[in-house]
Amino acid sequence: MKKVKPEEIAPQAETLAVADRLHSVAIHLLRRVRRQDAVSGAGPAQLSALSVLVFGGPKTLGDLAAAEQVKPPTMSRVVAGLQRSLLVEITRDPRDARRIHIRPSAKGTHLLQQGRRHRIEYLAAHLGSLTATELAQLSMAAGLLEKLLRDWH
């Protein structure tokens, strides 16, 4: 009689169901949050890229595109929008004039942090029912997904 460690195998049927539910939940959660983020005047792609810059430090356009999992032309336009709104500053690489370095401006950093505050207030207003235990469960799930996304390929 073989006995495998029960934690090693996640049944496919379960995985299918969870994948679909996560997909749906992600879509609808983002739709809610997007409404609030719209106050800032910047779209979701801009805010996400700005977040990477604020928390991960300056990046070249290619690095930023890779971090955001989009193609360079897409990021080029996102960055152009951020620059137009004065949320980032751009300098050319002195060693390689093809490269550009993108970093958040003071205004950009400020806006992102305002957005965080705004989001928390919005969520807090709707999260009265969540216990610390449930929040910890969400945090753990976020950690799992973060790891999953990091190790994707």
Place this chain on the structure above:
Amino acid sequence: MKKVKPEEIAPQAETLAVADRLHSVAIHLLRRVRRQDAVSGAGPAQLSALSVLVFGGPKTLGDLAAAEQVKPPTMSRVVAGLQRSLLVEITRDPRDARRIHIRPSAKGTHLLQQGRRHRIEYLAAHLGSLTATELAQLSMAAGLLEKLLRDWH
């Protein structure tokens, strides 16, 4: 010395951090999945609306817009796209000629289920590291978020 039930209060700082991480994870997860869904030829909004129709039954345009948390003009165009691809069928309400009833076609139902299968295979290929325990944690988190979204207002 007062002692409150520890499960009743989720600290604001925690909530902020979790909210931001969920936001980021949702964005990046959707970007990954979207790549796969692109195979189907339908965009994410179309697939999400189709999913609501397949699993929730026929809806009027307004109901569908409400379910998807978008404005009627947006859903009008999404449905037009689905109709153009023959993924839904539309009939007028005989009692109220202003209303339209939208239901998935056989092709639409089939495409959605193919998409599910495709998604699971994609995820399964990248989920080798997930244990049944971890999957259960994700399932629980999805459940919490589903409830949260349902009771939002």
Place this chain on the structure above:
DNA sequence: CGCATTAGTTAGCATAGCTAACTATATCGG
């Protein structure tokens, strides 16, 4: 009947995703 309300559509704007094709710069081989 007439007029307000309701359901959906149309028009027009912005963001965001893509591919293909272009520009500019760097690098490498001879």
Place this chain on the structure above:
DNA sequence: CCGATATAGTTAGCTATGCTAACTAATGCG
């Protein structure tokens, strides 16, 4: 050193999705 090749970003043009404002058509109320 110079020409070919490779790399970094941008531009152009398509599609999809979000919005608001304004329109059309149908309902229904007084």
